[in-house]
Every structure is written in C-alpha cells, then in structure tokens.
Amino acid sequence: MNKKLGFIGAGKMANSIMNGIFNSKLFNNFSFFDVNEKTVEEIKTKYNATFYNSIQEVVKNNDIIIICTKPFIINEVLDEINKEINDKKLIISIAAGVSSQKIETKLNNKAKVIRVMPNTPALINEGISGLCKGAYANDDDLALAQKIMQSVGETVIVDEDKIDIVTALSGSGPAFYYYIINEFAKSAYNLGLDYETALRLSTQTAIGAGKMILNGLKNNINVEKLIENVTTKGGCTEVGNNVLATSDIKDILNKTIVDTMDKAKKLGN
Numbered sequence: 001m002n003k004k005l006g007f008i009g010a011g012k013m014a015n016s017i018m019n020g021i022f023n024s025k026l027f028n029n030f031s032f033f034d035v036n037e038k039t040v041e042e043i044k045t046k047y048n049a050t051f052y053n054s055i056q057e058v059v060k061n062n063d064i065i066i067i068c069t070k071p072f073i074i075n076e077v078l079d080e081i082n083k084e085i086n087d088k089k090l091i092i093s094i095a096a097g098v099s100s101q102k103i104e105t106k107l108n109n110k111a112k113v114i115r116v117m118p119n120t121p122a123l124i125n126e127g128i129s130g131l132c133k134g135a136y137a138n139d140d141d142l143a144l145a146q147k148i149m150q151s152v153g154e155t156v157i158v159d160e161d162k163i164d165i166v167t168a169l170s171g172s173g174p175a176f177y178y179y180i181i182n183e184f185a186k187s188a189y190n191l192g193l194d195y196e197t198a199l200r201l202s203t204q205t206a207i208g209a210g211k212m213i214l215n216g217l218k219n220n221i222n223v224e225k226l227i228e229n230v231t232t233k234g235g236c237t238e239v240g241n242n243v244l245a246t247s248d249i250k251d252i253l254n255k256t257i258v259d260t261m262d263k264a265k266k267l268g269n
Contacts, residue, residue, distance in 0.1 A: 001027050005148075006062035008055045008077060010034035010043055013094060014068035016122040020151030022047045023125075033058045059084040064144070067093045071267040074098050078106035085111050087136070092116055092145050096167050097267030100134030100160060112137040114145040115163055117171045118152070127153030130166030168260035176256060181206050 005027050007014050014032070021027055031050035034040055043049050052058045059065050059081045069077050074095050085091075091111045093103055100113040113134035121127045129149040133142045146155050158166060181202045188198035212226055231237040 003027075003063040003144075004061065005030040005064045005066070006052070006058040007032035007034075007066050007068055008058055008081075009068035010036070010039050011068060012120070013118055013122065014066070015039075015043070016120070016127070016152055017066065017068075017118070017148070018043065018047055018049070020122065020125060020153075021148065024151040026148065026151055031058060031062060055080055056084050059089065063088070064090045064092065064148075066148075067091060067095060069095060071095045071097050074103075075106065078103060082107055087112065090114065090137070090141050090144065092148070094118055095268075096171065097164065097264045099268055100132070100137075102268060104134055104136065109136070112141050114141060115160065116145060116149060117163055117166045118149060119170050120174050122152035125152055128170050129153065129155050130158050130163055130170065131155055132158050132160040132163050134160075164261050164264040165257075167264040168257045171264075172260050177206065 005021070007018065007030065010018070010032050011034075018030065018032075021030060029048065029050065031052055032043060033052050033055045034043070040051055044051055052061065055077060065081075067074070067077060074093075085107045087110050089111055091103060091107070091113045092115075093100075093113065094116050096117065098115075100115050103113045104111060111134075114137055115132050115134070116129050117131075118129040119127050122129070127149075129152075131142060131145055131149065133139075142157065146157070149155050156166070182199065185195065185198040185202040188201070189195045193201075209226075213223060216222065216226055227241070231241060
C-alpha cells in the first residue's frame with residue numbers, strides 16, 4: 001500500500017495491530033511514537049519500524065494515524081497534533097468512549113475519523129473489531145480502516161451510537177469469558193480432575209461451541225437449536241440447562257454488559 005501509516009502509542013493493542021500489519025505485508029513500513037524506551041527499542045528491532053521523537057512528527061509524515069493512547073490523555077494528544085492535521089489525514093482511534101465528534105471538534109473539524117474497538121485476541125490474529133465512521137470520513141476511509149483491522153481478525157461495522165455496546169461485549173468481553181471458562185475448570189478441579197486438564201477441556205469446549213455458533217450463523221441454525229441438539233430429554237445436559245434457567249445468571253450477565261457499557265460512555269467525558 002502506498003499510503004504511510006503511523007502509530008501514536010505502542011502498547012499491547014498497538015503492538016498486536018503492528019504485528020498483523022507486518023505479517024500481512026499490508027504496508028511496506030510504518031512509524032510510531034511512544035514514551036517507553038524499552039518498548040521503542042523492541043518495536044524498532046522487531047518490525048524495522050521508524051521511530052519519531054514526537055507525535056507531531058508522526059502526524060506530519062503519515063497519511064493514516066492510529067491513536068492508541070488511553071482515553072484520559074486523548075485531549076492532550078489532540079491538542080498537540082492539531083496543527084499537523086488536514087482534511088487528507090485519516091485518524092483511526094481505538095480510545096474507548098471517545099466519540100468521533102469529540103475528536104473532530106478538537107481537531108477543528110479538519111480530520112477524517114474512524115473509531116475502532118478492537119480486543120486482545122488480536123494478539124493471536126483472533127480478534128474482532130467494531131468500526132464506525134465520523135462525519136467527514138467516507139466509505140473508502142472506512143474500508144481502509146477495516147482492511148487494517150482485518151490483519152488481526154474479524155470486523156463488524158456499526159453505527160457510532162452502538163460502539164460503546166461493542167466495547168462492553170467484545171472489547172472487554174475476553175475477560176468475562178476467561179472468568180467463566182476458569183470457573184467451570186475450577187468446578188471440575190474441585191470434583192477431582194487435575195486443574196490443567198480441566199482448563200484445557202473447558203477452554204476447547206468454549207472454542208468449539210463458539211465455532212458451532214459461527215457455523216450456525218452461516219447455515220441459518222440459531223443458538224436455541226444448537227442447545228436442543230446437545231440436550232437429551234432426561235439426560236445430563238438437561239439437568240445443567242435447568243440449573244441455568246432457574247438461576248439469576250441472565251440478570252448477572254446482562255448487568256455485566258450494561259455496567260461495562262456505561263463505564264465506556266463515561267470514559268469519553
């Protein structure tokens with residue numbers, strides 16, 4: 001790709017995107033800025049990436065800028081790069097809770113903005129990212145951002161008023177699934193199975209079940225039907241299903257997503 005790409009921030013998520021881009025050879029090279037000297041040396045060595053001494057230089061020398069900083073410093077970052085922004089630059093932000101309108105306003109409505117909510121399985125190219133475009137970005141800009149994120153996994157396009165839901169469901173979601181998978185494994189351990197075996201069984205079962213759901217989406221088989229296919233009348237699975245159905249697990253899982261979404265909304269303020 002002829003366009004030049006730069007990163008502001010080089011933390012874990014930025015590093016996973018860099019890795020995907022590097023392996024897919026989507027760009028010939030990329031540049032970045034980060035304050036951590038150890039991180040800088042690692043990235044320069046691993047990806048032969050260009051390091052700039054300031055975020056202004058990253059913006060000045062690139063067509064696409066991926067902002068990978070924490071939400072609480074986004075205002076400072078935008079103030080620093082404002083003078084280097086023009087309507088040719090594409091800004092991709094992964095800052096949770098920070099609206100494209102806020103970024104556009106801070107940049108005097110000059111920038112094309114795409115918001116992205118990735119997740120940590122991007123580290124192993126198994127991520128899924130939600131994307132939405134701001135007021136000045138066009139479909140080509142969105143397609144370009146989507147192509148970048150597809151180097152680390154799957155993508156979905158959503159309206160911006162839904163992106164905080166994506167943050168709760170898939171952005172934070174891996175931690176929730178880790179917890180559930182681990183709790184199942186610990187239950188099996190408490191019953192006498194060694195923990196490593198229990199965790200492998202629980203994890204692969206979750207992976208297999210997830211793939212079955214994705215296969216069902218392609219073949220018009222809904223989740224209820226998949227549950228029915230596993231469940232024999234009067235059998236073991238039916239007993240477990242009844243425990244779930246008569247517990248408050250639906251309320252707990254719903255509150256998990258709702259509270260996480262609310263926090264995402266507050267991060268941008």
